[in-house]
Amino acid sequence: xxxxxxxxxAIGTHWQIDIWEDSPLFDEVNFFAKLKMRIEEFEQIxxxxxxDSWFRQICNESGSYELPSDxxxxxxxxxxxxxLTNGIFTPLIAQTLVDAGYxxxxxxQSKKEISKPKKxxxxxxxxxxxxxxxxxxxxxxxxxxxGYIIDIVSEMLNEKNVKHFCIDAxxxxxxxxxxxxxxxxxxxxxxxxxxxxxxxxxxxxxxxxSSGSRRKWGKFSHMINPETLESPKDxxxxxxxxxxxxxxxxxxxxxxxxxxxxxxxxxxxxxxxxYADNSVEKSVGFQxxxxxxxx
Amino acid sequence: MILSAILTLAFVxxxxxxxxxxxxSDNSTSxxxxxxxxxxxxxxxxNxNxNxNxNxNxNxMMNGxNxNxMMNRFxxxxxxxxxNGEYFAEDKxxxxxxxxxxxxxxxxxxxxxxxxxKTSKGYQLMFVDNFKSQVIGKKIADLKLGKVSGASLTTQGxxxxxxxxxSQATL
Numbered sequence: 001x002x003x004x005x006x007x008x009x010a011i012g013t014h015w016q017i018d019i020w021e022d023s024p025l026f027d028e029v030n031f032f033a034k035l036k037m038r039i040e041e042f043e044q045i046x047x048x049x050x051x052d053s054w055f056r057q058i059c060n061e062s063g064s065y066e067l068p069s070d071x072x073x074x075x076x077x078x079x080x081x082x083x084l085t086n087g088i089f090t091p092l093i094a095q096t097l098v099d100a101g102y103x104x105x106x107x108x109q110s111k112k113e114i115s116k117p118k119k120x121x122x123x124x125x126x127x128x129x130x131x132x133x134x135x136x137x138x139x140x141x142x143x144x145x146x147g148y149i150i151d152i153v154s155e156m157l158n159e160k161n162v163k164h165f166c167i168d169a170x171x172x173x174x175x176x177x178x179x180x181x182x183x184x185x186x187x188x189x190x191x192x193x194x195x196x197x198x199x200x201x202x203x204x205x206x207x208x209x210s211s212g213s214r215r216k217w218g219k220f221s222h223m224i225n226p227e228t229l230e231s232p233k234d235x236x237x238x239x240x241x242x243x244x245x246x247x248x249x250x251x252x253x254x255x256x257x258x259x260x261x262x263x264x265x266x267x268x269x270x271x272x273x274x275y276a277d278n279s280v281e282k283s284v285g286f287q288x289x290x291x292x293x294x295x
Numbered sequence: 296m297i298l299s300a301i302l303t304l305a306f307v308x309x310x311x312x313x314x315x316x317x318x319x320s321d322n323s324t325s326x327x328x329x330x331x332x333x334x335x336x337x338x339x340x341x342n343x344n345x346n347x348n349x350n351x352n353x354n355x356m357m358n359g360x361n362x363n364x365m366m367n368r369f370x371x372x373x374x375x376x377x378x379n380g381e382y383f384a385e386d387k388x389x390x391x392x393x394x395x396x397x398x399x400x401x402x403x404x405x406x407x408x409x410x411x412x413k414t415s416k417g418y419q420l421m422f423v424d425n426f427k428s429q430v431i432g433k434k435i436a437d438l439k440l441g442k443v444s445g446a447s448l449t450t451q452g453x454x455x456x457x458x459x460x461x462s463q464a465t466l
Binding site: 173197200211213214215280 | 428429430431432433434435436438439440441442443444445446
């Protein structure tokens, strides 16, 4: 059976949502419209690329705010990762990225000096549902925001009892099936987008990838290490398979800057890390194949 | 020394192979298999083909080992270990291997070719080149794939900005 597909652009990337739903009662047109609306609502709250987004507005001056209910999972992951990575994983990287030219106008012109993120506790005080903004700031949820909205969409499909679907947001994917059907996914070669360097099969899991290969300008990519103020160069691409897309996305970003051992034993995930010299490293349980050079 | 014993074993078993010690967690890590058979032969006689003829002799040397008070959890002491492996091609040849171990995981490895015989040296250099497993790309069109996971397709806004900058930079 061919899936019914919804294609559109949102949160800075191309989306394709496929559902294999054969009930004649299922009104996919109406439902697709709802999904799209939900993604747009998410963007309107969280995106730092929209000057009128809710977070841009509340962070314009100090104040105390009540967070929307969907902020809980996102903030808790950020706090957890911030602590685990000693501040490398931080929403305050936003100003650093803006300074480097990755701003809402995509000026892509770096300032002479780019600023180092402050300590999270100096700027924010979080206790769900309360968020105290202590000084004017800007927040970036790019390290796992896309993964999170994939999970939100996935949950909406679950609520509608759709049992077989695939959400693909620009190469970050969640695939749901009966568990027997698997999705064969190629790992895009960051050096040549017409190629893949391996294949993985997933089912009821997410795979997220992170690579600076498409979003780079000058000496920067959309990832900047808050300690070195440089974009990572040794790692050129990462892939992480996990049960939720928010976790896979957060880990895929982190593995560019933080050693995997920081996360091993704390979360269930499998990974592939590709380095600048084309060498690769994978977790023991990685369910896939890498195309290795003949020796 | 345990590590040099492993090295010796590795030399005997595969000619020159360095294996990552297994760790005890399910989610543990391994560098993609780096078993490389360096068939070292002198003048076409095919000695020392890595199946026992390689008389692996690990002269181990260790430096580093920054004790962190949690030594009991791991089987190996953190640090960088170097060893020279000896084997007989036509004459005795030596290959140097250096491993960095952290929390029982080999985090880096390098090989120094030291062969005197030209042919042996060639093989050792080949081994150095291929020491870390490298990936190659295969055309997406040639594979049956449901999806591709990679760097996000970018928005028109970003792509436009890049092309504007490129045109400004071009005289």
